[in-house]
Amino acid sequence: MEPDLFTAAAEDRQEKDPASSPLAVRMRPRTLDEVVGQGHLLKPGSPLRRLVGEGSGGPAGPSSVILWGPPGIGKTTLAYVVSQATNKRFVELSAITAGVKEVRAVIDGARRASGGYGKETVLFLDEIHRFSKAQQDSLLPAVENRWVTLIAATTENPYFSIISPLLSRSLLLTLQALTDEDLRGLLHRALTDERGLGGAVTLPADAEAHLLRIAGGDARRALTALEAGAGSAIAKGEAEITLETLEESVDRAAVKYDRDGDQHYDVASALIKSIRGSDVDATLHYLARMIEAGEDPRFIARRLMISASEDIGLADPTALQTAVAGAQAVALIGFPEARITLSQVAIALALAPKSNAAYLAIDAALADVRAGLAGPVPPHLRDGHYKGAEKLGHAQGYVYPHDVPGGIAAQRYAPETVHGKQYYAPTRYGAEARYADVVERVRSRLRGEQDG
Template sequence: MESDALFSLGEPAGSRSAPDGPAGVDGFTAVADDSPLPVRMRPVTLDELVGQEHLLAPGAPLRQLVSGGAPMSVILWGPPGSGKTTIAHLVAGATDRRFVAMSALSAGVKDVRAVIEAARRQRRSGGPQTVLFIDEVHRFSKTQQDSLLAAVEDRTVTLLAATTENPYFSVISPLLSRCVLLTLQPLDDEAVRGLLRRAVADKRGLDGALVLTTEAEDHLVRLAAGDVRKALTALEAAAASATALGGGRIDLATAEQAVDVAAVRYDRDGDAHYDVVSAFIKSMRGSDVDAAVHWLARMLVAGEDARFIARRLVIFASEDVGMADPGALSVATAAAHAVE
């Protein structure tokens, strides 16, 4: 098999991006004007990456990976929307290394071995180093992961793998020991808020054509729960609704209608925070099961810290239930420990 046939693994015909530099960037679809908003707003430099400050310090593994300063193999572990694929795009475009991307959902052992053989030929002929990006690597079977070991060991390829699953359970130990594991964290609310504002103003996004109200912005931030892709997708849907209605602003009603999720009236730092948890406690005190479940669900949907809820249950078991049921405190304390 010719190496050129490998570059579009998992991509439809004609979707490959044009070569970028001497090595080329293969396996990623080129960004177009009609690409989804999260794709258009993907950072083009490492300085635009938001929310992973613990990995962005000078000399940190992530900066070395993007700059090509060290040919280390890396596994990126993090929740959806935390920037794993974005980092792969930055690696693809930052240096003159040959970059091949594939998805574990569609690639097999034959595909992996073909890429490795092409990389070995390139290396023998003095060509550029090959970076192999595998998305959703936890979907690979043990045999498929085994096929990578020798090439990663002798650096025939530099492996860049992404997973949303715990790699200590989903990636075989020999492969894990040959890679540096970088853990990406969900973005906090302020980081998501900043990216929403960037998307509204940036020419790659809405280019200032619409105004996003504070209430709608708060709703999108809560809805995202740290997932930037989810936030930008919801923003794009809300922008389309606002444009269809002929308005120049995205208000709360438009955002609710676009994503079909009602805004939860809850402020973790304001009066609603204490009002809701008070209603939760009083519902339990009155033995109203349905009401207690309602207020509990409202806190969880709004993004309340589960540890806070667990602590309030411990207090309730001690102060309100007390000796009426001595086992209640043990159960609540065990639940709090499990949450921690």
């Protein structure tokens, strides 16, 4: 198959006028050394290095590579770099729009190009997990016969979404999310490189921080936002992309929130105090500020779990279950979907009846222990499961509660030093009202008083 005329024309325009291409395209790495992040895959002698012919032995091994990772971290870029480094044709298909017919056409064209032009082909297939089993089967002959170098990208677990025969014939590479430091290096390169902005503008620290937050680990999104901000700054005749200009360009306000500074603690405190005060709308406001600022969702989930026990407790015993389930869900799914889970938990906690009785109870008991009121365990409660315990009087006289009507035996449990202390003072709010009635009856029975 000869190169597509429209594709060739577009590439020709880009070569003659590179500035007409989007910044993300202009900054596309030309070699593996220019790839941002993925250091674990780019070490000397790594399979990816060998695939492009670096190191001993020449071009390597597998004719199929599967790249697994979140969006915007360079899967397409790696495929393009492989084709460039190996001087192969690069053909891109998306499993969203392509089917078996299109795949076979590319494979037939690759065979003709190899025979007629001596040019091998890299087939980059994006979103391969969207292909059915039959569609994935159609790739096997090309992989087995090395008619193409297949590089497939997926955001889904390949062990669940890709057929075993294809998976077993492929080199599986797991890509990691880009860090802020990775993106920062990419932005600095785009600002100064002649392929990018060539030093036309600068990016101050506050604007850079905002750009990194809105990028969300996506390199393409970061460069697109940078290009928009640079265009606005240049149009205004400004030498730097101010925070105000960037906000206008991407239509997204910067959140004044430093994850390592006062705002981090102030907003987190306001979130918890709004939950404690049962103001669901203020709760959602502060939650939104934390999410928008790029706060770690696990930190938010931990704060919600603490609030469920500290501020709600037994007034709604299901609150902690909800918060724990939410934290587990957040750990599994991450942002952006985790925002919905965090919202559900925060709303439930804000609207739940409140009680800090459990919090006050353990702190009161701890205060007495720290004050030295940790007296000896009463003899009848001590372990009696060893030889000689009876001679010491251990476990003697213990009344087994299950043998007593009502299941509560009138005997002393606390050490003499704190006998009669009442740490738990239940409220009359929500479900804890029932515990308030129960605890009075139980205490009366333990004292040997008639149960009324």
